[in-house]
Amino acid sequence: MTTPDPNNPYQTPQQQHPQQPGGYAAYPQHPQQGGYPVGQPYGGGPQIPEVVPGKVKNTRVMMFIMGGAQGLLSLLLLLVLAVATEDFMDAVSDSAGVEVPAGLMGFFLVLYLVHAAAGIFLALKFKQGGSGIRVGAIVWAAFTVLFGLTAIPLGVVWIALGVLCIVFLSNGESAAWFKRFEQPRY
Secondary structure (H helix, E strand, C coil): CCCCCCCCCCCCCCCHHHHCCCCHHHCCCCHHHCCCCCCCHHHCCCCCCCCCCHHHHHHHHHHHHHHHHHHHHHHHHHHHHHHCHHHHHHHHHHHHCCCCCHHHHHHHHHHHHHHHHHHHHHHHCCCCCCHHHHHHHHHHHHHHHHHHHHCHHHHHHHHHHHHHHHHHHCCHHHHHHHCCCCCCCC
């Protein structure tokens, strides 16, 4: 066996290679072996949450409850409007103090029904994440507050739950959860 030339940078002494302390080979190269997490260059940046934060869970449950209740109430009122239009409109006019056309009432009930379906759809997409789902849920909650203003006795509950959803989704911990699979932009 020949001895390597110490002046040749492309040859390494065979005795040093396996025992070489430090250097590039001393650090793990694969993320599953303890390297840097994917999407976080050089170990910096916010940590990717591994479990759903409590505020995100609570928001999802509130969206399911509000969407389900609003959908059922809208379907029930649409059914009553379709079966007993004259009696139902007289009762609405007496309680509101204004004459409301049946077509306008039907339009708003369908709008509430679509809003309820959108809330349930968004709540189902929470596990997939993405900033679009989070922003969509915040906009949905803002419309919930707006719709709560139109039905003020029962709407107070909708206003409170909508504001809670907006606050919970605007939290930094919630934002990190929804952005966990997005690619960093450099």
